[in-house]
Amino acid sequence: MICQAELNDSEDEDDAHINSGKCQIVNYFTQAKQSEGGIFPSAPRPYRTFATSCTAFHLGTDPTLTNMPIDNAAKIFKLDDLHSAIIDYLCCIQTDTDPSTHPTWKPGGAPTNDHIPFSHIQIWAKVHVQSIPYHIDEALEPSQALLTQPPTDTWPLGCYDSVIINTCQTSLWPHSGIKGHDIGQMWIIFLPVWPQWPHIIPDKLLIYIQKFKTVRSYILMDNNMDILCPLTVFVLMLI
Numbered sequence: 001m002i003c004q005a006e007l008n009d010s011e012d013e014d015d016a017h018i019n020s021g022k023c024q025i026v027n028y029f030t031q032a033k034q035s036e037g038g039i040f041p042s043a044p045r046p047y048r049t050f051a052t053s054c055t056a057f058h059l060g061t062d063p064t065l066t067n068m069p070i071d072n073a074a075k076i077f078k079l080d081d082l083h084s085a086i087i088d089y090l091c092c093i094q095t096d097t098d099p100s101t102h103p104t105w106k107p108g109g110a111p112t113n114d115h116i117p118f119s120h121i122q123i124w125a126k127v128h129v130q131s132i133p134y135h136i137d138e139a140l141e142p143s144q145a146l147l148t149q150p151p152t153d154t155w156p157l158g159c160y161d162s163v164i165i166n167t168c169q170t171s172l173w174p175h176s177g178i179k180g181h182d183i184g185q186m187w188i189i190f191l192p193v194w195p196q197w198p199h200i201i202p203d204k205l206l207i208y209i210q211k212f213k214t215v216r217s218y219i220l221m222d223n224n225m226d227i228l229c230p231l232t233v234f235v236l237m238l239i
Helices: 013-019 028-036 070-076 082-094
Strands: 049-051 055-058 065-069 120-124 126-131 144-149 162-166 181-193 206-217 225-237
Touching: 028 049, 028 055, 028 126, 065 070, 070 082, 070 120, 082 206, 144 181, 162 206
Parallel strands: none
Antiparallel strands: 049 055, 055 126, 065 120, 120 181, 126 144, 162 181, 181 206, 206 225
């Protein structure tokens, strides 16, 4: 178990506004466009603020845990199959296969001896997500913080937020509803620390997801209830 103090992110813009009593909403969509347009040439790569057409993401400039060995990260976040998940992801990328649909192991699957071409990762324990409401023109929602906190004194079992994941490029919210989407729980957001030889994959942020499936239950006085159960785990690019 690690100390809570080790997981405190550097103060970002959202925290600064809250601490100063301001109510101004930070527009991460604008910041993402500015980054892509070269407005911040000294910004670290990959950019910590980026966006799709409907969702913007913002991480702290500095990782929460830096230069962490993969084996140590697996122990801290209690992810026995982190090594296997990364290998499976690399195989999918090299064969141009979608990791979210690639057949993979059950949680706690057998370890593998395959080699990972990097040994350390940078880790973020929080990501801000911002969306645009479709029913109000030109409105912008305040960002919401999603946590991927390992077990600490405050959270003995950790704090891992659940998300809806788009796993199909042709299925876009809200036009496609939830078709092409999955429900999963975020466990770790990380960036490989590559050695000096060429990268196998693009230098992008990755996220370890535990995907859930919906099963039908006939308990609680015969009332039908949908229950989410752990199904598979996989690693995806954050965007």
